[in-house]
Amino acid sequence: MTPNRRRLLSGLTATALLPFRALAQARPRKEVLVFYYGWYGTKARSGQDIHWLNPDTAHERISDAPNYPVGGPYDSLDPDVIARQMAQIKAAGITGLIVSWWGQTDRTNDQLRRVLDAAGAQGLKVTAYVEQVASAEGVAEDTLYLYRTYGRHPAWLRLDNKPVIMYFDRLMQDIGLDGWQKARALIEKQVPNAISYIATANTLKEIKARKGAFDGLHIYSQQFEGAESRLIPALWRAKYYSDWVRAQKGAKVTTATILPGFDDRLQLDRKGKRPVIKREDGKPFRDLWNAAIAAKPDWILIVSFNEWHEASQIEPSTAFGMRELETCRQMSAKFLR
Secondary structure (H helix, E strand, C coil): CCHHHHHHHHHCCHHHHCCHHHHHCCCCCCEEEEEECCCCECHHHHCCCECCCCCECCCCEECCECCCECCCCCCCCCHHHHHHHHHHHHHCCCCEEEEEECCCCCHHHHHHHHHHHHHHHCCCEEEEEECCCCCHHHHHHHHHHHHHHHCCCCCECEECCEEEEEECCHHHHHHHHHHHHHHHHHHHHHCCCCCEEEEECCCHHHHHHHHHHCCEEECCCHHHHCCCHHHCCHHHHHHHHHHHHHHCCCCCCCEEEECCCEECCCCCCCCCCCCEECCCCCHHHHHHHHHHHHCCCCEEEECCCCCHHHCCCCCCECCCECHHHHHHHHHHHHHHC
């Protein structure tokens, strides 16, 4: 071996010497991400109660939410509220937020700007959860807006060194897989290979159908499976997660979703028998955490920080206090170590 050759090899890092196959199998950094909603408003700040129906502070009740937030209804544009929430999320060991986003002219867009800066100050990552969809062209326009407006923000979540944008299942309901392929082609024409796309898939069959069209997939919450927590034995949970993560093999990131509870029966637009996942003493949430960790996903997603309408919140409530945040603190440490 020549001296130059020896010097070249000695200067290479261990990573550079790994076989190409090993490099290809390297997984993304682990993340614990929580779905976050910035759509709330109060009369004091926004001139009307937004997403708080008939709030009764005297009796600590909200007509369309089963639980009541500690401190009462708040305004999502209040910088003190945002700072408090980011501090709570950080203290719970969560690494980032998936922020519900309803368009360029919606108040959630104004809120997203503020959350990015506040989350960045806490060392948290942020991505947008695109919820409103009208057409393939609309999806492309909104995606390009998010990428160009926020994609270079240091707090924006990245995968494969590209900003992540996530999409709720309404995307597929409205435009279908063909519509998404059209939208993605429009995006890629303007910013080729610049974005990591993650969408919803609610069943193993949907994972198989959609895996090639996205960089990653996730389920929003298990209530779509139609079973109440008392009817789901621990072994079934474990099998569910292992099957779910295994089905995502080949994707750039694998995910597992957990939630502390679910109850949307106060939503007047939702008819028929509604699934309810009861919190009991917090054990079902801990069981889901353990089952998700055992399945070894890259990311664990939590539904939700503050979706009060569906009672899936981990934000402190008068009913459950800080219990779910403390569970997240303990379990995040276990998963991320």
